[in-house]
Amino acid sequence: MHIDIISVVPALLEGPFSHSILKRAEEKGIASVQVHNLRDYAVGKQKQVDDYAFGGGAGMVMMIEPIARCIEALQKERTYDEIIYVTPDGKTFDQPMANTLSMKQNLLILCGHYKGVDERIRERFITQEISIGDFVLSGGELAAAVIADAVIRLIPGVLNDETSALTDSFQDHLLAPPVYTRPAEWQGMDVPEVLLSGHEAKINEWRFDASVRRTKERRPDLLAKSGLVKGELKSNKQ
Numbered sequence: 001m002h003i004d005i006i007s008v009v010p011a012l013l014e015g016p017f018s019h020s021i022l023k024r025a026e027e028k029g030i031a032s033v034q035v036h037n038l039r040d041y042a043v044g045k046q047k048q049v050d051d052y053a054f055g056g057g058a059g060m061v062m063m064i065e066p067i068a069r070c071i072e073a074l075q076k077e078r079t080y081d082e083i084i085y086v087t088p089d090g091k092t093f094d095q096p097m098a099n100t101l102s103m104k105q106n107l108l109i110l111c112g113h114y115k116g117v118d119e120r121i122r123e124r125f126i127t128q129e130i131s132i133g134d135f136v137l138s139g140g141e142l143a144a145a146v147i148a149d150a151v152i153r154l155i156p157g158v159l160n161d162e163t164s165a166l167t168d169s170f171q172d173h174l175l176a177p178p179v180y181t182r183p184a185e186w187q188g189m190d191v192p193e194v195l196l197s198g199h200e201a202k203i204n205e206w207r208f209d210a211s212v213r214r215t216k217e218r219r220p221d222l223l224a225k226s227g228l229v230k231g232e233l234k235s236n237k238q
């Protein structure tokens with residue numbers, strides 16, 4: 001997979017892709033991310049990328065021409081499966097969306113700033129508008145990084161067994177169960193006995209029940225999507 005990101009503050013995206021799992025994905029040749037500075041596509045001495053909003057009001061609007069020039073230049077290099085605009089008024093990002101995007105070859109993500117982009121950019125080029133939650137960031141860069149991270153880690157070969165995506169929270173509309181490591185006893189706090197038993201079937205049952213219980217308590221809205229009848233527990237202990 002290749003992800004291109006268009007930004008007016010490319011420095012904000014220098015960190016996330018040069019560490020840990022995302023770096024490994026790049027080194028293995030499974031995924032690559034390239035950040036493009038929108039200002040390189042602006043004209044004039046000022047390299048202007050924003051302008052006053054028609055109709056007045058506070059806040060600047062990102063101009064059409066630099067964005068159109070940048071997208072069209074990138075489209076000469078690649079055919080994009082999706083051209084995504086990250087914006088608080090987009091569809092709220094979730095695990096099923098990450099799963100779907102992880103199966104694509106080429107993604108282009110446009111980061112908004114100021115009051116956002118001229119609407120005609122959205123109409124002409126954008127195939128998906130995504131928000132990462134009901135709050136407003138100062139720009140789309142961190143949202144783009146969140147989406148790229150969630151998507152890249154799902155591509156086969158990126159994660160090893162210990163970090164398998166199959167047991168993530170949300171993968172089956174359940175939150176992940178609690179996890180423990182050594183020491184087995186710490187300041188009077190014990191690890192649940194079953195996890196030390198080596199009995200795989202019992203451990204799986206305990207983890208499933210703990211997932212259901214946790215989801216019931218914290219995210220009952222998810223439980224409805226999980227297909228579990230009234231959040232039934234394997235052990236039938238509610």
Ligand code: ADE
Pocket residue numbers: 086087088112130131132133134135136137138139140143
């Ligand atoms: N840009 C600003 N806020 C955002 C959000 N919540 N999601 C995506 N892009 C954004």
